[in-house]
Amino acid sequence: MTLAFDALLAVALVLLADAALRQRRTSEAVVQFMVFGLITALAWIRVDAPDLALTEAAIGSGVTGALLLAALRRIGSEIPPSSRVSWWIRLPVEAGCLALGGLLSWTLWTAWPETSGLAAAAHQELPRSGGTNPVTAVVLNYRAWDTLLEMAVLWVAALCAFALRDRSPAALPDPAGPVLRYYLARMMPLFGLTIVYLVWVGARAPGGAFPAGALLGGIGVLLLLGPQPPRLALGSRTTRFLLAVGTANFLFVALAMLGHGELLEYPVAQAKAWILLIEFGCTVSIGLSFTVLFAGCAGHLHGEPEG
Amino acid sequence: MIPAEIAVPLPVVLPLLAALGFGLARPHPGVARAAMLLLALSPAPLLRLVLQRGPVQADLGGWGPPLGIRLDADGVTVLFLLFHSVVAGVVGWVAAGEDEAPSATERSRLFWPLLAVAWAALNALVLSRDLFNLYVSLELISLAGVGLILLTGTAAAARAAIDYLLLALVGGLLYLLGVGFAYAAADSLDLAQVTSALVPGPLAETALVFLLIGLCIKSALFPVHTWLPPAHANARAPVSALLSGLVVTGAYIVVLRLWASGFRALAPSLLPDLLAGLGALGIVWGGWMAWRQERLKRILAYSTVSQTGYLFLVYGLGGAEAGPAAGVWAGTIALALGHGLSKAAAFLAAGMLAARAGSDRLDALRGSVLTQPVAVGLFALAAANLMGLPPGLGFLGKWLLFKAAFAQGQWALFSALLLGTVLAVMYLVRPLERMLCGSAPKPDEAGFREGALAALPVLGLALLPFIVSWWLSGPDSLLHVGSVLPALPEGGVP
Amino acid sequence: MNSALLFSLAGVWIAVIGLRGVLLEIDLLRRILAAGVLGTGIFLVLVAMARRMPEGPPDPVPHGMVLTGLVVSVSAIGLLLGLMGRLRDLEEDER
């Protein structure tokens, strides 16, 4: 029964991906892509990856969708359906892709690895990692170096978005005026509580800095769309500081550990506290970076102040 | 002495700290210069450790493989860290001079953090021995590279940045698929553990093929090189110097490490010849296109495609410890280093020439030796090594490859090497001839003195390939410290 | 046949569809969408392979890899989309 459901879901995913890329109108393609992302989150639940399902729904579908819609609005939705590539390029590419898919499927089918990876090792060291959620342990303890560099990637992306700014920023629509203002005012406490809760719960259950940061980014987008959009400018010291704080805080914690061991080697008793500190810093930067990327897509970043 | 757990990550941590600092406040040119010096010295403690103790490791987080990430510094790693220090340091030094100019724009605020991040990521790339961590480092390099290209602010630069970023994204994702297969087959991401655990079979082969496809896109191997020329030709000169000199080599180093650490035993028999064949095609195609360009920076950009091709010949030449293939690994590393140093110097010289002439079109540079003898001299020096004149690193590398191809009777590769050398002479002599001949406006004394001072570090960059080649070929050079690559044969250097 | 294999096969074909789109589409926005589809497919392969033993807890290491990969690819996609708009502005200025 569950296998039948999974099979249905798997087939639906492939069809949705194909449909998203085949839509004639670009705006419909974008919406289809977002639907595809949401349904993918369902597949990740089915393979026991709730952390990823949460992040995919928030970032893969939510943030990416917002970025796509913003870009679409800026360039206008009247893009004509792409003209066809001539057949002598098209045919080999199609055949090559088909062969590639066949080959990969055959490899997986015949050589499906029967080992369990590092699951046992990761769970065995869990008591020394400062939490009970193995994914958080991987991301912020065992392989924290990856995440530090990843935060740098996000920081660089936000900086690059500022390099795109040139003209006076375009005005964003104020779609819901007073109602949106009311909504934001009433919901803000709940949003704040949810963000803190998501970071907090990450140590033992699905959550952590990335879904929380995506939520913060969503709030940023709503504020941008609202009646009094905040000024995002590289000239602002606050903006520069908040963009960098996630990476900087992470790096300082990493360096602080050198006192007693290797870089990033938290003492077992304090591991949870250090990880939380890192995550709160990251959440702020992730949220602001997503907001900046959205503003960059919408053409809404400010320049340096005069003088 | 600084302990290993500090010395090993220091070349990454220090540039990253500097980047964050630069991101918060735009550095004064003097501060930027001091910072460049400091960052260039960041591998020094590690160099001392490695020379005294041999290879050193740092297990980040204290976990160690397979659960944690290990940084590992052997002789080749330190050699590349020093290489990054020299090139990025000089690039930063020259750029600090440009920042003093009144034309420095708002975008120059972004140059410093991006330069330092790219530097940190390149150092992270050569230190890391973890397949997935390599992916993150590669993506960080790509994004910083895109940002640096964007600083030009023109439509051509934006178009080039889009092509570069899209291909880098796709290349990175394909590499990631390879990582997934390798992990599934070996239950580890640590390079040494993966190569010892993998058994030849469909999983290992698929993993290797996808890792290679991703890396080849990022290092601009022949059919997937199309992103490189516009990207490198449309950036500011210091940025082009950094991208062509270091970034392309960065992705290539990962290929070399994968191959040398044991992946070559898993490769399907066709693969080495395929890589070498594409390399040979790249040499010829890049050289031919370089010859046909009318702009100096485009010539240099296509030259990078050609010179990257050389680095892939090694896979078709075997690379055994002794016998006919001896020395090809060392030769390839010599070529990579020599190309990076000289190409950076050539781009910086081209930047000086173009700034004065108002354009980098060959016609505009006619007779520029009279107005800018220093810049033309620097360009000529860099060109000499790129052509492979002795006793530079380019010569050393090509000589070793020639010898191996000859000894193995690999005539196709041999003729590609030959053709590439001829083409290099052709495409480099062409701009030189324009610069040296023709009349020009009267020379300008003040400009000359100014230019000479700024050019001093670039002169070091251009001369280094000729100095280092003696030292690199010695038996006690860094190349041999705990490296998986076979050593240079005795008397291998003419 | 188990669910993990099923989803990893789906992931392969989603990735292939994305790759085909990147190679064959001309419109930039569609190529970016296709790159997004390619990424999702590859992430699905990785996560499905983390569940290759039906018993016991899943392997958290690929989960961590995908978490990082997701953020990296969203950063790149966000930058690409911003660049696309900027390029159009610049091209209008040129005209």
Add this chain to the structure above:
Amino acid sequence: MTPWQWVGTILVWLGVLFFASTAIGLLRFPDTLCRLHAIAKADNPGLGCVVVGLALLQDNPLDAGKLVLVWGVALFASATSAFGLARRIRRARASGGQEQTS
């Protein structure tokens, strides 16, 4: 199964029915305002039935409370976004412009 669980299961299925009718409405209704009406049917009674049904199936009253909170938050958000969409459409119609769905 206890009677409460029966009620819960039936409510979840009822919610699914609302969602199905929403899907049909989205596909069949002629213009955006009508489609908005269809979406509201999924958010309000549809999600409500599912949430109340699931809440009845929970053992822990705290979890049940969280589920109901989800419904409240979703209602608030859907009301706000529906207003934004509708206002945009009305303005577009007032200026005689083409209706935009994006």
